[in-house]
Amino acid sequence: MSEILDLSHVRLSDRPLVVCDVDDVVLNFFAPFESYLKKDGLELLPRSFRLTGNIVSVGTEIAIEEAAVKQLIGLFFEQQEEWQTPFELALDTLNALGADADVLFLTAMPPRYSQARRRLLDRLGFDFPLVATEEPKGPVMWRIHGERALPSVFIDDMAHNLHSVRDHVENCLVLHMMPDSPLHLLAPKPDDGIARAMDWSHADDLIRAHIHR
Template sequence: MLTDIDHITVKDRPLIVCDVDDVVLQFATPFEAFLATRGHRLLPRSFKLTGNIVSGTDDRVLEAPFVKALIDDFFVEQERWQTPFADAVDSLHALGAEADLVFLTAMPPRHAEIRRRLLDQMALTFPMIATEAAKGPMVAKLHGERPLPVAFVDDMVHNLHSVGDHVPSCLLVYLPPPLEIFQFAPDPHETVRRVENWPQASKLIRSHFTAQDVASHG
C-alpha cells in the first residue's frame, strides 16, 4: 500500500510532491554518526556513498555490498537517528493547508512502514510513497492531466530532471542540505530553482501557485 499511488486521492487543488531524506528528515549527518558506531567514517571526496565510506581503523574503502548493508541497517534504525530540518515541519503543515502534499521517498519498500511511523511521530501525516523507481513517472501519474499547479521538492538533481522531463509544468525546487558532500553534486538544469531552506522553498512554491492561478484566470 505504501509503495504505489493507489491509496492516494488528490483533491481539486494544487499538489506538492516532496522527497524525505535530506529534505524533510536529516540523513547524511545522522548516517555519519551511525557509521561511527560501526567503526567507519565517511570521507566526502565525491558525490556518492560507495567509495567514500572507509574503515575507521585503516581507511580501507568499504565495498559496495557492505555499504548497501550499512544503509539498510540505518533505515531499520531510522527512528533512533533521523530528525527533521529546521522549519520543515511547520512549513509543510502551512503548505498542506493550501495544497495536497505527498511524500515520495526514495528507499527500499521494505522500510516503508518504519518511515511511515517515523513521519507520523513528527505529525507529518501526509500520504507517502516509498519506491526506488524513477520519480518523474510517479509524479506524472499523481498529477495526471489536472490543470492545477504542481511543485516537486528534492535534493537530488537527477530526480528533479526526471520530474521535469515527465511533468513540464512542474515547479522544480532544489533543496540540498548544507553539507560538504553536496559541493560535488552536479549542477541542475536552468529550469530548476535552488533554495537554501524551507522558508525560501515555501515562498517560491506559493509564488508559483499564485502565478499559475492568475494565468488560468487571465
Template sequence: MSEILDLSHVRLGDRPLVVCDIDDVVLHFVAPFQDFLRGEGHELLPRSFRLTGNIVSIETQIALEHPDVRRLIETFFEAQENWQIPFDFVVQTLDALSKDADVVFLTAMPPRYWEHRRRLLDRIGLTFPLIASEEPKGPIMQRLHDGRPLPCVFIDDIAHNLHSVRDHVSECLVIHMMPDSPLHLLAPKPDDGIVRATDWGHAAELIYTHIQSKAA
C-alpha cells in the same frame, strides 16, 4: 516485468499538489548517517558524491565494497527512527501549505522500510501520504498529477530526480533544496531553470508564488 507501484493510498483533492523528497530535504540523512557509521567503526570521507568508495574502515582506512555499503544503509534505514530528525521549520511550513495544497512524500528508499518511516513522520507531525520506491521519480510524479489543470510542485536534493520530474511533468515547478553538507557540495548541479531554495521559508515563498501565478 516489475510490479506497478501501488499509489491507491494517495487520494488527491481538487487543489494544487506538492510532492516532496524526504532524506536531506525533510529529514536529515548525511549528518546522522555519519554518526551511525562511526558507531559501526566506519567513517564517510566525502571525496565524491557517492557512498560506495567513500565509506572506509576507521581502523584500516580501506574503502568498503558496495554490498557492505548497502548493508550499512539498510541497517540505518531499519533504525532511522533513532537517528533522523526534521529540518528547521519543515513541520510548520508543510502544515501551512497543506491548507491550500495536497502534500505527498516521495522517498527513494526500499519499500520494506515504509512502516519505519511512516512511524517516524507521524511521530513528528508529518502525517501526509508517503510513497517509498526506488523507481525513477518522474514517472511516479506523472502518474500522481495525471495531467490535471492544477499547479504542481516537486522538491528534491538530487539533480537526476529533479531532471526526471521536469522531463515527465513539464508544467511542474521543480525546486532544488539540499543541506550544505561536505558531501552535497560535491553533488552534480541541476540544469539551468531549476530553482534553488535555500531553506523551507524560501521554498514556501516559491511555492505560493507558483500557485498564485497559476490561479491568476
C-alpha cells in the same frame, strides 16, 4: 522482479499538489548516517558524491565493499526512527502549505522500509501520504498528478530526480533543496532554470508564488 507500485492510498483533492522528497529535504540523512557509521568504527570521506568507495574503516581508510555499503544503508533505514531528525521549519511550512494544497512525500527507498518511515513521520507530525519507491520519480509524479490543470511542485536534493520530474510533468515547479554538507557540495548540479530553495522559508515563498499565480 520489481514490486508493483501501489498508489491506491493517494487521493488528491481539487487543489494544487506539492510533492516532496524526504531524505536530506525533510529529514536529515547525511549527518545522522555519519554518526551511525562511527559507532561501527567507520567514517565517510567526502571524496566524491557516492557512498560506495567513500565509507572507510577509521584509521586505515580502507574502503568497505559495495555489498557492505548496501547492507549498512539497509540497517540504517531499519533503525531510522532512532537517528533521523527533521530540518528546521519543515513541519511548519508543509503544514501551512497543506491548507492550500495537497502535500505528498515521494521517497527514494526500498518499499520494505516504508513502515518504519511512516512511523517516524507520524511521530514527528508529518501526517501526509507517503510513497516509497526506487522507480524514477518523473514517471511516478506523472502517475500521481497526470494531466490535471492544477499547479504542481516537486522538491528534491538530487539533480537526476529534478530532471526526471521536469521531463515528465509539464509546468511543474521543480525546486532544488539540499543540506549544507561536504558530500552535497560534490553533488551534480541541476540544469539551469531549476530554482534553488535555500531553506524552508525560501521554499515557502517560491511555492506560494507558483501555486497562487
